[in-house]
Amino acid sequence: MTKLPAAHLPATIEPAYLYAPVEQVNEATAHYIGTMAKAMQHNGRQLVHVDTIAAVPDRAVTIVVECKSAIKLRLCRPSSRTWIWLQGIVPEEARLHMDSVSREQLWNLFERYSLFSAEGLVMVSDAMRQHYGRKFPRMRTPAFVMPCVNAVLDPQLISAISDRYDHPTFVYAGSMHAWQCIGLMLASFANVQSVLPSATLTILTKDRAGAEAAIGEAGLSGITVDFVPLNALQDTLKKFKYGFVLRDDHIVNQVATPTKVSSYMAAGVIPVMTDAVRDYAVRLRDVDPIVIARDHGPEAIGAEILSLENRAITADHVIRSYGRIFSDYFDHDIYVDGLAEFFSRQRER
Numbered sequence: 001m002t003k004l005p006a007a008h009l010p011a012t013i014e015p016a017y018l019y020a021p022v023e024q025v026n027e028a029t030a031h032y033i034g035t036m037a038k039a040m041q042h043n044g045r046q047l048v049h050v051d052t053i054a055a056v057p058d059r060a061v062t063i064v065v066e067c068k069s070a071i072k073l074r075l076c077r078p079s080s081r082t083w084i085w086l087q088g089i090v091p092e093e094a095r096l097h098m099d100s101v102s103r104e105q106l107w108n109l110f111e112r113y114s115l116f117s118a119e120g121l122v123m124v125s126d127a128m129r130q131h132y133g134r135k136f137p138r139m140r141t142p143a144f145v146m147p148c149v150n151a152v153l154d155p156q157l158i159s160a161i162s163d164r165y166d167h168p169t170f171v172y173a174g175s176m177h178a179w180q181c182i183g184l185m186l187a188s189f190a191n192v193q194s195v196l197p198s199a200t201l202t203i204l205t206k207d208r209a210g211a212e213a214a215i216g217e218a219g220l221s222g223i224t225v226d227f228v229p230l231n232a233l234q235d236t237l238k239k240f241k242y243g244f245v246l247r248d249d250h251i252v253n254q255v256a257t258p259t260k261v262s263s264y265m266a267a268g269v270i271p272v273m274t275d276a277v278r279d280y281a282v283r284l285r286d287v288d289p290i291v292i293a294r295d296h297g298p299e300a301i302g303a304e305i306l307s308l309e310n311r312a313i314t315a316d317h318v319i320r321s322y323g324r325i326f327s328d329y330f331d332h333d334i335y336v337d338g339l340a341e342f343f344s345r346q347r348e349r
Contacts, residue, residue, distance in 0.1 A: 016045040016061040019073060024065050025049060027230045028259060031150040035332040036063060042340035070114035083343065084114060085122040089131060092252050097179065115141055119347050124148050127278035128255035144342045146335045147257040147279065151266035153326040157238040158268030159315040164241055168192065168199040168309055171240040171269065173233060174260060176210035181246035184298055186218040191302025204228055237267035247276040254278045262330050265322050268315065272305060283329050288321050289313055
């Protein structure tokens, strides 16, 4: 995706606009946005990132990454054709994370107004499509589903350390927010460590104080807390066998497709997750090795890990198994043609 002003584009290429504040476009979202840019290129358009409505001309083809931006465009550029990329369900997130009824109600209004008037909706999961089908049964806005992925399989990383699958080494990379189920992760790890004293856990986070507080509350010791920038994460992950991605069974998590899963798997880290993430529970159920726990208790999660520890796992097996999912479900290139056709449709109104 280019940041060149539209006026500098070749005359044969028409611009399309990604209207998003700077903070909404980062390394974590770049892969997804890059796929949408490829789809626009198939349609003879160059996706140009702008962060002000003033930079969006009348009758523009636009993509936004939240409902509030779509409303601003509808009010200020009523002739624009706008697609919305829905990364999550914001009203329900407001209630879950901030316990804010007023924010939930406000974002419900944003959703209702913007989703019904959009050209189309790009969603991250089939569970999200089903959610909106239940929430707005009269909505007829077309939807395209593509999971969140921000890494590609790297066989060299997977096989870089010859004995990595011989040792119970665990990693968690992310924030200390409550919805990341840090307490459940630590309790699950404690169950494993009680049987396998050699098991290690490394937490990679900017929130060192939060991590150390959580470790103290869990009564654990010997856990490493560190931080690596996103551009160094994949190389760091090659040291570990398992990676935690635990979620509670809540609608916010049910419709998500956490990028952490593809990041782990791309480096050969075996995800340890619950079946709360509905699309992953279905699409990854035949992947091996993986832990997708139906029982969300720490004893059950620990038992599933210990069961996997009884097996011999090789890098070659992981590369073959994970390679299948990265050549299909996690391969954004296979979505480009369908997404291009989706962006080219003229919605009937």
